[in-house]
Amino acid sequence: MSTVNQRLTDLFSKNIVVEPSRSSTSMLSQDAGGGLTNVTFSCIFFSDVRKAISNRSKYAFVRELVEFADHAGFEAVCFPERHFHEFGAIYANNAVVAAYFAPLTNHVRLRAAAVSVTLHHPAEIVENWAMVDILSNGRVDLGFGSGWNKPDFVLSPETYENRFKLRDQRIPIIQKLWRGETVDFPGPGGEMFPISVYPRPIQPELNVWYSTFSEQGFERAGSMGYNIFTMLLPDNVNALAKKIGRYRQARAAAGFDPETGIVSLLMHTFVHPDMDWVQHVVSGPFKEYIASSVLPQMKAVGKHFNDSEVDRIVDYSYARYLQTGGIFGPLTDCQRQIDQVIAAGVNDIALLQDFGVEYSAVQQSLEYVGELVNRNRESRHLAG
Numbered sequence: 001m002s003t004v005n006q007r008l009t010d011l012f013s014k015n016i017v018v019e020p021s022r023s024s025t026s027m028l029s030q031d032a033g034g035g036l037t038n039v040t041f042s043c044i045f046f047s048d049v050r051k052a053i054s055n056r057s058k059y060a061f062v063r064e065l066v067e068f069a070d071h072a073g074f075e076a077v078c079f080p081e082r083h084f085h086e087f088g089a090i091y092a093n094n095a096v097v098a099a100y101f102a103p104l105t106n107h108v109r110l111r112a113a114a115v116s117v118t119l120h121h122p123a124e125i126v127e128n129w130a131m132v133d134i135l136s137n138g139r140v141d142l143g144f145g146s147g148w149n150k151p152d153f154v155l156s157p158e159t160y161e162n163r164f165k166l167r168d169q170r171i172p173i174i175q176k177l178w179r180g181e182t183v184d185f186p187g188p189g190g191e192m193f194p195i196s197v198y199p200r201p202i203q204p205e206l207n208v209w210y211s212t213f214s215e216q217g218f219e220r221a222g223s224m225g226y227n228i229f230t231m232l233l234p235d236n237v238n239a240l241a242k243k244i245g246r247y248r249q250a251r252a253a254a255g256f257d258p259e260t261g262i263v264s265l266l267m268h269t270f271v272h273p274d275m276d277w278v279q280h281v282v283s284g285p286f287k288e289y290i291a292s293s294v295l296p297q298m299k300a301v302g303k304h305f306n307d308s309e310v311d312r313i314v315d316y317s318y319a320r321y322l323q324t325g326g327i328f329g330p331l332t333d334c335q336r337q338i339d340q341v342i343a344a345g346v347n348d349i350a351l352l353q354d355f356g357v358e359y360s361a362v363q364q365s366l367e368y369v370g371e372l373v374n375r376n377r378e379s380r381h382l383a384g
Contacts, residue, residue, distance in 0.1 A: 222250025285356030
């Protein structure tokens with residue numbers, strides 16, 4: 001007998017067509033001429049991989065950053081989904097993490113970045129996150145990824161080979177369930193059951209983020225009216241700008257307002273006026289972070305390296321991120337990098353601070369992070 005995910009694979013391989021939602025819109029404001037007047041900041045979590053820090057201490061630090069974001073005017077806090085590896089081990093279920101923070105926060109949105117949609121039944125995803133939406137009084141956003149780490153698929157072995165296609169098929173199904181529509185799913189013996197999901201979420205429409213690096217992914221997200229979650233890992237800012245241009249063109253071609261889609265960009269962040277101290281503080285943990293996160297992704301697509309090649313990749317990645325791919329150093333340097341990505345079309349910057357830097361150092365930097373966010377928020381108000 002086939003498993004639930006195998007049945008879903010079979011069901012969604014029958015060329016079922018689901019129309020994209022026309023009501024999926026950005027939460028950004030516009031000026032009278034239709035141009036964007038709002039750039040938001042979010043706080044994203046990925047992984048603190050240090051073995052000397054207990055998981056309980058890591059969760060306590062996440063709570064400190066979430067509460068800071070809630071009070072400092074951030075748009076969202078974003079939680080990943082990670083399985084069976086020390087990297088990201090404390091985020092095995094991002095719905096549980098979000099539910100914990102629902103009553104501890106008042107303003108910040110609780111965003112998945114992202115749910116590995118190929119590992120879970122669509123109805124299960126909606127059930128879990130609908131509860132979070134209720135507990136948070138309607139502050140849930142969901143990002144969706146296809147999954148990439150092969151061992152994760154012990155949870156759903158049948159969906160690995162077709163994971164990219166299945167993600168695109170399952171997101172509209174999740175949107176339908178979120179709206180309260182009934183969807184037929186196979187049960188025991190292949191019998192079909194009409195399923196509606198309860199409890200009902202507060203938000204009638206789900207805000208969707210599509211996690212992608214590729215031009216095809218940007219175009220897909222645009223054509224479906226989704227928002228985008230991305231990072232500069234494979235690109236420079238100029239290359240990212242071209243992808244964002246194709247995203248907005250795809251939105252327009254599909255009948256969506258091309259300017260209202262949100263492009264969220266992950267950027268490693270450590271703001272402090274003393275650049276020498278910044279480099280001293282972030283160099284070691286950042287290189288360890290790169291080795292534990294970037295290299296496994298390369299191996300997952302069949303790229304393998306010897307020790308000397310690994311060292312060169314880590315050193316290059318660190319230097320590149322420090323200069324052009326992250327937000328590091330004094331406010332003026334940080335603002336310059338923010339202005340560059342905004343000019344490229346980014347309108348939500350997701351600050352990543354939990355990449356292994358000593359907690360006391362991050363705590364010292366928070367006042368400058370808050371100042372940076374306030375400076376940009378005040379500039380937006382003046383522009384508006």
